[in-house]
Amino acid sequence: MVRMGLVAEGIGPVLAREQFLDGGSVEAAVRSPILSSWQRCQSLGLSPDGCELPYTQDLDLDGRLVRAAGPVLDRLESMFAGRNMNVSLADEHGAVLQRRFGEPSMVRHLAPIQSVPGFVFAEKFGGTNGIGLALAERRLINIYGAEHFAERSQSNACAAIPVRDLLNGRIEGVLCLGYPYTDADASLDIVIRRAAEAIERRLLGQSSARERALLRAYVDARRRMPADDGQPGELAASGLDWHDQMILKEKATELISSAQRAAVEVPLPGDRRVTLLSRPVTSSSGVEGIAIEAVLASRHQRLTVPTEPHASEARTPHDLIEHRPLAHVVPPPGTAPARGGAPAHGPGVTERPVGGATSGLVLVGEPGVGKYAVAARRRLELLSEASTRIGTTLDVSRTARELAEMAVPGLADFVTIDLPEAVLRGDEPTDPCKDLHRTVVHGIRDDYPFYPVGERIDLRPITPQLRCLTSGHTVLEPDLRTASGWIAQDPVAAQRLLALDVHSLIAVPLLARGIALGIASFYRSRDPAPFGDDDRSLAQELTTRAAICIDNARRYTREHAMVLALQRSLLPQGFPEQNAVEVAHRYMPAESGVGGDWFDVIPLSSTRVALVVGDVVGHGLHAAATMGRLRTAARNFAELDLPPDEVLTHLDNLVGRLDREEGGDDPSACSAGIIGATCLYVIYDPTSQQCTMARAGHPPPALVLPDGTVTFPDLPAGPPLGLGGLPFETAEFDLPEGSQLVLYTDGLIEDRHRDFDTALEQLRRALAHPNRPPEDTCRAVLRTVVPDHPADDIALLVARTHTLDAHRIATWDLPADPALVSSLRAAVTRRLTEWGLEEIGFATELLLSELVTNAIRYGTGPIQVRLLYDRTLTCEVSDASSTAPHLRHAATTDEGGRGLFLVAQLSQSWGTRYTADGKVIWAECALEVPGGKPDAVEAAFDFDDIPAI
Structure with a gap:
């Protein structure tokens, strides 16, 4: 014998049961179905020594279940002969109908509840036991020893399995094997499964026998008809192909389920029509059913049909199957014609058919069987529709709602879906039983007392929802009035729901790739019939499909959040302080994904500023x-003080190189590169109010003058970055102070639901407001121009220009004469005194002396000196030479080479900027000297080894 794992531990289950009864936690030691049953027993107020079983005499001891199971029970009794095996058959309520024993003498040693039919073993009476738990779990279960809740069953083990009607999926009863738990054997599961399947086949055979009897009654009635009463024939011989016959059989199934006399005209492909006649038929044994005939006739036949028998008609079986093949239905006065498959009701008159009509049997069956067939077809249709309606987006909450909308009203009247907060964020839940939030409530009405959307749900262990989540199996509660775990969750809300006729529940775990993502609960109220196993299978199939879509949406949400976080970290977190422009910006990711839009504000030398907007396609x-790489590269190229067209040329070369590196030797891999990146680069100079810009396949900016005039300058387009070999061109504009530069990416104006010119006009109207702060401009553009559902990222940068006051600019033109350096120093000192910058005068004199001397010695005239007083003091020395100085370490014996070292130490930054006429050497000095005194500069250096100028 093979013992089950928990039994092999001997006293283990006993200790676990005692610990549970004492209020301890036993989740790790007890199987999930057993623990759930124990918890339900406790909630019902059952005690292990007080599980009294009721006895009922209201048993159908000769019903269809007993007749179907009889031979199977005989076989089991023979199989277990001589063994301590108790075989029992119970009905759908848990009442035992029959018992068989492998050893007949067992009867003398067993209590009446274990040997006499009639005792009810439902879980609410007997606690955890085989029959009761099989009905609760609706599947094969095993219980060993102390896993039973009642004290009297501690030495026993059992295996129990539901027996279903294969036509409707309903549980008709339970087959149970009881034995000492020391005799546990895994092979018993195979035996009981096969025995249950045999009983189910015999139940199906009973239904088939009833249908065969109906068919015989139909054939007998057909033979009694007059020979000229139409021309009976087979459907296949009437020219109807398999597709036509399938349409007729589907409609015939609906007519059988309606159990009414009717004549229905069914349209077929090719503008053809066939009339289906629905007639009652009764077999010789009294089984009542419906026969459906198809009647085909010539176009000129005009016939009527009685849809209800006249009162004078004798209702014998043959009278009920009276045959009147008809080709067309003419409704009696006062009734509407039957169109589109709607049956005509009411009494009518039957006329003799004109010759040429043919008819044939489509289906014969009982109304109940027809209802099951219709329900099965509708379930298939619902599943087919679900494949197209669930998962239309990559949004977790929307996908969950699509599941609810799909199930109502086709399966349930109300659906609630609870997901952990982690799933809504896109993360994988660590403990799906905790931190559940009501995500969806959807039903036929809105005034039912379910927890509202957004509320946190704390489920008790005995609730069907938490049981399904912990076990990973669907839980069906056919009758919520007896579902103690569901009621205990919120007794007030439960009673209100029961009062509103909510009576049945299916709780399904949302499982995808082995991960529990939440719970879907399906409730029924309008249909008085409780949910059955077919409904449970349908709910499970719908939920499984939705769970995969929710998991895909969750993964997308996580990746989208990661990419968005990466992109935001690569975008500017703040802009450096500068006075050239006042800026405001917005960034909006696309609904379907994060793209490569970016922007930047880069301070340049001599109080200038660079404005950059770019877009990586994809x-x-x-x-x-890629956006991060291009933004970093653009900042580095900007540090070289290059004009816009040269910056774009360097970016173009970089993108081309990156494409080649990512593509490798495989030409087809080039599609994974970054061809399609665009960029707009703008430099604004507040000293001259001049704006220079160039673009690489990017939309031109909008220029808003102080009076509110909006223009889109005719800027040379230039090719997108990465094509290579094509030049970029610059354009220059003079901007009055207070003008606005509006840079944006194409997501702002390109939308498939809106014309491009319309979008530009909307942008123009949004910008046409004089003297408006950039922040207000951004808000106006987002409010009026941005599409409702952006398909692409949107980057927006608004800069209002300022001008450096002319009184803060000082310029001197010098001839190439070293003797004039001292006079320049004096002039600089006077200007610094006027500006109140006496403290940095000494350092500035030293710095300018070095720069001017180098220009005179190594450069070419004319030479110009300019001071710019802004946030820093910028010293510029320009000449007509294109040679640039280089910082180096001077040897001890060198007479020169230390001047630039001095410049670097006295300034915050310095560099060279090339112009069309030569170059500019510039250096920026802080407005405060470290230490607050000029002699601090002298103390910072050793001047002994520096030769005089």
């Missing part, structure tokens, strides 16, 4: 990472 991690 979405996802690759686009975001």
Whole structure:
């Protein structure tokens, strides 16, 4: 014998049961179905020593279940002969109908509840036991020893399995094997499964026999008909192909389920029509059913049909199957014609058919069987529709709602879906039983007392929802009035729901790739019939499909959040302080994914500023990472003080190189590169109010003058970055102070639901407001121009220009004469005194002396000196030479080479900027000297080894 794992531990289950009864936690030691049953027993107020079983005499001891199971029970009794095996058959309520014993003498040693039919073993009476738990779990279960709740059953083990009607899926009863738990054997599961299947086949055979009797009654009635009463024939011989016959059989199934006399005209492909006649038929044994005939006739036949028998008609079986093949239905006065498959009701008159009509049997069956067939077809249709309606988006909450909308009203009247907060964020839940939030409530009405959307749900262990989540199996509660766990969750709300006729529940775990993502609960109220196993299978199939879509949406949400976080980290977190422009910006990711839009504000030398907007075509991690690389490269190229067209040329070369590196030797891999990146680069100079810009395939900016005039400058387009070999061109504009530069990406104006010119006009109207702060401009553009559902990222940068006051600019033109350096120093000192910058005068004199001397010695005239007083003091020395100085370490014996070292130490930053006429050497000095005194500069350096100028 093979003992089950928990039994092999000997006293283990006993200790676990005692610990549970003492209020301890035993989740790790007890199987989930057993623990759930114990918890339900406790909630019902049962005690292990007080599980009294009721006895009922209201038993159908000769019903269809007993007749079907009789031979199978005989076989089991013979199989277990001589063994301590108790075989029992119970009905759908848990009442035992029959008992068989492998050893007949067992009867003398067993209590009446174990040997006499009639005792009810439902879980609410007997606690955890085989029959009761099989009805509760609706599947094969095993219980060993102390897993039973009642004290009297501690030495026993059992295996129990539901027996179903294969036509409707309903549980007709339970087959149970009882034995000492020391005799546990895994092979018993195979035996009881096969025995249950045999009983189910015999139940189906009973239904088949009833249908065969109906068919014989139909054939007998057909033979008694007059020979000229139409021309009976087979459907296949009437020219109807398999597709036509399938349409007729589907409609015939509906007519059988309606159990009414009717004549229905069914349209077929090719503008053909066939009339289906629905007639009652009764077999010789009294089984009542419906026969459906198809009648085909010529176009000129005009016939009527009685849909209800006249009162004078004798209702014998043959009279009920009276045959009148008809080709067309003419409704009696006062009734509407039957169109589109709607049956005509009411009394009518039958005329003799004109010759040429043919008819044939389509289906014969009982109304109940027809209802099951219709329900099965509708379930298939619902599943087919679900494949197209669930998962239309990659939004977790929307996908969950699509599941609810799909199930109502086809399966349930109300659906609630609870998901952990982690799933809504896109993360994988660590403990799906905790932190559940009501995500969806959907039903035929809105005034039912379910927890509202957004509320946190704390489920008790005995609730069907938590049981399904912990076990991973669907839980069906056919009658909520007896579902103690569901009622205990919220007794007030439960009573209100029961008062509103909510009577049946299916709780299904949302499982995808082995991960529990939440719970879907299906409730029924309008249909008085409780949920059955077919409904449970349908709910499970719908939920499984939805769970995969929810998991895909969850993964997308997580990746989208990661890419968005990466992109936001690569975008500017703040802009450096500068006075050239006042800026405001917005970034909006696309609904379907994160793209590669970016922007930047880069302070340049001599109080100038660069404004950059770019767009990497595509979405996802690759686009975001590429955006970061291009933004970093653009900042580095800007540090070289290059004009806009040269910056774009360097970016173009970089993108081409990255494409080649990512593509490798495989030409087809080039599609994974970043061809399609665009960029707009703008430099604004507040000293001259001049704006220079160039673009690489990017939309031109909008210029808003102080009076509110909006223009889109005719800027040379230039090719997108990465094509290579094509030049970029610049354009220059003079901007009055207070003008606004509006830079944006194409997601702002390109939308498939809106014309491009319309979008530009909307942008123009949004910008046409004089003297408006950039922040207000951003808000206005987002409010009036941005599409409702952006398909692409949107980057928006608004800069209002300022001008450096002319009184803060000082310029001197010098001839190439070293003797004039001292006079320049004096002039600089006077200007610094006027500006109140006496404290940095000494350092500035040293710095300018070095720069001017180098220009005179190594440069070419004319030479110009300019001071710019802004946030820093910028010193510029320009000449007509294109040679640039280089910082180096001077040897001890060198007479020169230390001047630029001095410049670097006295300034915050310095560099060279090339112009069309030569170059500019610039250096920026802080407005405060470290230490607050000029002699601090002297103390910072050793001047002994520096030769005089």
